[in-house]
Amino acid sequence: MPINSSLASLSDMAFGTAFVIYLLAMILSVVFYVKAAGEKPEGAQKFIGMTQSLVWLGIIVHLVSVVTRGLATHRFPFGNLYEYIAMITLFAMVVAAIFMQRREFKPLWPWVLVPVLSLLFLGGKNLYADAAPVVPALQSAWLPIHVSVVASGASIGLISGVASLLYLLRRWQPEGKEKGFFGKLAKPLPGAKRLDLVAYRTAIITVPVFGLGIILGAIWAESAWGRPWNWDPKETFSLITWFLYAAYLHARATSGWQNTKAAWINIVALAAMTFNLFFINLVTSGLHSYAGLN
Numbered sequence: 001m002p003i004n005s006s007l008a009s010l011s012d013m014a015f016g017t018a019f020v021i022y023l024l025a026m027i028l029s030v031v032f033y034v035k036a037a038g039e040k041p042e043g044a045q046k047f048i049g050m051t052q053s054l055v056w057l058g059i060i061v062h063l064v065s066v067v068t069r070g071l072a073t074h075r076f077p078f079g080n081l082y083e084y085i086a087m088i089t090l091f092a093m094v095v096a097a098i099f100m101q102r103r104e105f106k107p108l109w110p111w112v113l114v115p116v117l118s119l120l121f122l123g124g125k126n127l128y129a130d131a132a133p134v135v136p137a138l139q140s141a142w143l144p145i146h147v148s149v150v151a152s153g154a155s156i157g158l159i160s161g162v163a164s165l166l167y168l169l170r171r172w173q174p175e176g177k178e179k180g181f182f183g184k185l186a187k188p189l190p191g192a193k194r195l196d197l198v199a200y201r202t203a204i205i206t207v208p209v210f211g212l213g214i215i216l217g218a219i220w221a222e223s224a225w226g227r228p229w230n231w232d233p234k235e236t237f238s239l240i241t242w243f244l245y246a247a248y249l250h251a252r253a254t255s256g257w258q259n260t261k262a263a264w265i266n267i268v269a270l271a272a273m274t275f276n277l278f279f280i281n282l283v284t285s286g287l288h289s290y291a292g293l294n
């Protein structure tokens with residue numbers, strides 16, 4: 001079927017609009033963060049309230065972008081790296097918005113919005129692909145199933161990794177004992193135990209969901225290529241990433257392991273997932289070279 005250019009244009013416009021809304025939300029969240037870290041944080045709450053409202057508005061517009069992209073191409077919008085980034089950032093924002101309903105977690109918004117905006121900027125500027133049919137290898141009913149599950153796991157893993165990073169910052173700068181620049185940076189954050197709990201609970205979801213995505217990919221590979229596993233670079237690094245997240249959970253639940261050591265494993269897992277998303281997709285060649293940039 002021909003591409004609906006009007007819906008494709010609407011999707012692109014909604015993508016840019018969502019970026020601007022998230023950017024405004026980030027600015028307001030930074031203002032809140034600076035005020036909360038200051039000597040008189042009383043007037044900070046109104047800024048975080050506006051941030052939360054803008055985030056939900058951005059999520060709605062972001063969803064419109066993804067849905068209209070799919071309608072324009074008459075397929076699920078998972079056909080290239082631009083569309084994949086649009087999906088994982090949407091999932092990440094929904095997960096973050098749900099977790100941050102509690103007042104104690106609202107200071108995390110700048111830390112979530114910065115990586116999300118960075119991904120959206122790279123997706124829209126450097127990885128953008130025109131709305132078009134997918135290559136024949138992706139014309140399968142497995143595409144929406146496999147990619148949506150993997151994207152869900154990856155987006156939740158993003159939140160988990162950021163929480164572990166902030167947990168280490170808070171452990172370094174305990175509540176009431178903050179010193180210097182990093183002390184001011186840590187002051188608005190929740191306590192270390194709360195941040196560690198967020199990282200752990202989101203990782204509990206990431207491991208089975210991301211693992212299920214890998215298994216579904218293997219089933220698809222069996223039907224498409226005749227083998228469930230081909231040691232393709234993306235397959236291999238996805239499995240490594242899953243092992244790292246599983247190792248974090250194991251370390252976090254093992255007596256004798258310090259939570260700080262386990263947190264480093266979670267951060268390495270986040271780095272591995274980011275490396276897989278960009279370097280493996282854009283630099284290496286393999287059976288999963290469908291970034292849409294060729």
